[in-house]
Amino acid sequence: MADRNAANLMGRGESLLFLTDDQLRRGIEAMFFAYRGFTADPDRILQDFGYGRAHHRAIHFINRSPGTTVNNLLSILGVTKQSLNRVLRTLVEDGLVDSRVGTRDKRERHLFLTQKGADLERALSEAQRNRMRDAFRNAGPDAVAGFRAVLEQMMDPDMRRHYQEGGDGSR
Amino acid sequence: MADRNAANLMGRGESLLFLTDDQLRRGIEAMFFAYRGFTADPDRILQDFGYGRAHHRAIHFINRSPGTTVNNLLSILGVTKQSLNRVLRTLVEDGLVDSRVGTRDKRERHLFLTQKGADLERALSEAQRNRMRDAFRNAGPDAVAGFRAVLEQMMDPDMRRHYQEGGDGSR
DNA sequence: TTGGAAAGTCAACAAGGCTGACTTAAACTG
DNA sequence: CAGTTTAAGTCAGCCTTGTTGACTTTCCAA
Numbered sequence: 049m050a051d052r053n054a055a056n057l058m059g060r061g062e063s064l065l066f067l068t069d070d071q072l073r074r075g076i077e078a079m080f081f082a083y084r085g086f087t088a089d090p091d092r093i094l095q096d097f098g099y100g101r102a103h104h105r106a107i108h109f110i111n112r113s114p115g116t117t118v119n120n121l122l123s124i125l126g127v128t129k130q131s132l133n134r135v136l137r138t139l140v141e142d143g144l145v146d147s148r149v150g151t152r153d154k155r156e157r158h159l160f161l162t163q164k165g166a167d168l169e170r171a172l173s174e175a176q177r178n179r180m181r182d183a184f185r186n187a188g189p190d191a192v193a194g195f196r197a198v199l200e201q202m203m204d205p206d207m208r209r210h211y212q213e214g215g216d217g218s219r
Numbered sequence: 220m221a222d223r224n225a226a227n228l229m230g231r232g233e234s235l236l237f238l239t240d241d242q243l244r245r246g247i248e249a250m251f252f253a254y255r256g257f258t259a260d261p262d263r264i265l266q267d268f269g270y271g272r273a274h275h276r277a278i279h280f281i282n283r284s285p286g287t288t289v290n291n292l293l294s295i296l297g298v299t300k301q302s303l304n305r306v307l308r309t310l311v312e313d314g315l316v317d318s319r320v321g322t323r324d325k326r327e328r329h330l331f332l333t334q335k336g337a338d339l340e341r342a343l344s345e346a347q348r349n350r351m352r353d354a355f356r357n358a359g360p361d362a363v364a365g366f367r368a369v370l371e372q373m374m375d376p377d378m379r380r381h382y383q384e385g386g387d388g389s390r
Numbered sequence: 391t392t393g394g395a396a397a398g399t400c401a402a403c404a405a406g407g408c409t410g411a412c413t414t415a416a417a418c419t420g
Numbered sequence: 421c422a423g424t425t426t427a428a429g430t431c432a433g434c435c436t437t438g439t440t441g442a443c444t445t446t447c448c449a450a
Contacts, residue, residue, distance in 0.1 A: 183372035194365020201354035
């Protein structure tokens with residue numbers, strides 16, 4: 049039964065790779081279940097603030113690229129500006145995000161985390177990093193590279209660009 | 220700069236693992252961007268039917284375990300029964316899912332895909348498998364094992380149980 | 391046999407996606 | 421300089437998918 053639908057047997061003399069439909073299904077379910085675990089800790093923290101995942105994503109990428117514009121955030125998050133605006137508005141109103149008119153181009157708004165925003169960011173990312181660190185530790189060093197390689201291949205090209213640009217260049 | 224916050228240097232004499240906050244942040248973003256790619260193809264197909272991801276998830280797990288009960292599905296999907304019920308109702312109304320009253324326990328409903336439901340399942344999973352197969356191929360055989368190992372570690376224990384039970388035992 | 395637990399359903403609400411139409415201000419361009 | 425494009429924001433309304441609360445039907449065990 050393991051041989052039906054087997055793909056890529058002896059690709060280029062590499063080790064055998066059984067990519068049966070069943071193996072692929074397992075990969076699909078792994079993504080599904082793992083993503084739930086991945087978001088579980090931040091979700092719990094956000095609930096106490098009355099925020100959701102959308103707020104987390106905005107906070108994360110503003111922290112990653114301080115001074116980023118709304119438009120840039122839009123292309124990273126892949127949502128409509130109406131959707132992002134609703135989230136951003138509450139974050140600014142609540143004093144987590146500072147929106148400053150651009151100096152070079154006054155149409156643009158540059159986004160920064162306030163101290164309060166940075167505090168929440170830290171709590172959220174710390175929880176998420178802890179889980180990822182434990183997963184990496186338990187899976188072992190070799191697994192980490194494979195994890196990242198497969199995920200990178202799974203991205204749409206536009207998102208892969210954003211992902212790579214977010215790196216520190218030390219590759 | 221790569222050395223601040225470095226964790227797990229020389230864990231047990233294994234190869235060096237630099238788990239800096241920045242490396243972990245990269246892993247977090249990899250999950251975020253990859254999950255979007257992972258769901259993109261099915262999302263497009265579902266749109267033509269007026270369905271969403273919730274329908275996809277139900278269809279997937281009914282296909283995996285034909286005759287499963289609503290309660291079992293509930294514990295896998297981790298949503299409220301009211302939320303699942305709405306999705307299930309439309310699938311039954313549209314003739315994609317067959318809901319049969321249990322013979323032993325008449326409170327239970329056993330769920331099956333109809334031919335029509337199986338057809339949609341196939342279209343969805345085929346698109347998703349194609350993407351995963353390509354990702355696996357491009358990342359290479361070693362990466363696949365690492366990918367799965369890390370994801371499994373990232374799951375909450377309850378979900379890991381569901382994940383492992385869904386395997387074919389050939390490990 | 392009756393009371394509680396389990397399975398499922400109905401109603402109403404909220405978050406966060408979406409589209410479409412529109413305004414304002416700034417920047418660019420012929 | 422006039423006209424167009426671009427960035428940002430707003431308002432209205434819709435949909436999916438999550439939630440809670442109240443309810444019925446069915447089963448089982450004390």
